[in-house]
Amino acid sequence: MTHGLDLERGVGEILIDETALRARVVELGAEISADYAGRDLLLVGVLKGAVFFMADLMRELTMPCEIDFMAISSYGVATDSSGVVRILKDLDINVAGRDVLVVEDIVDSGLTLSYLIRSLRARKPASLEVAALLTKPERREIDVPVRYVGFEIPNRFVIGYGLDFAERYRNLPYVAVLHPDLVPSTA
Ligand code: 5GP
16 A cells, blocks of 8 residues: 555654543543533634544533634744734634634744634623644644643644644554654745
8 A cells, every 4th residue: 555655654653642632532531521510512613634633622612512623824934933823714603702712733932813703702602612633742832721732742843643743644553753754845
């Protein structure tokens, strides 16, 4: 199967394997279920990277919940998030008065998330929190309150479990560092 070999050629060190991902998602699901017990939660996923985490996390939640998605694009160059983002796809569901949990794949500088939070807060949800699978604390440029964090990782470009490099590698079942041969020189 050349496809599998091709995919794995881009993979460097595995940072979080499938077992660890699964265990942490179960823990986060239990924590969120306890915190939101008796409430009707709206999960807001940020396309595309968060889809995988969101699908697994949602199946661990024990209260009623809905999902919706937003797609955003940064105006900055690819490797340097400017924090000015454009909404490519907005929510279908009205968030006013709702308990909203934004589900993100990774928080890097925090600029994208910070913009998103400001935009959602203006729509007057009853509550607004963030769950991020990964965070790179070293890279943070703006303080964003992330209530649920899966893993803190070092400042390295990662792929897998939803995270891409040039739209590839999202289907890896683990989180790995992009192979050094493929890391863009500006990253
Ligand atoms: P921020 O605005 O926090 O700097 O950027 C967050 C976005 O940058 C994430 O939602 C993700 O799309 C992208 N990003 C940041 N770090 C990585 C990484 O290590 N790997 C991948 N694939 N995307 C990343």
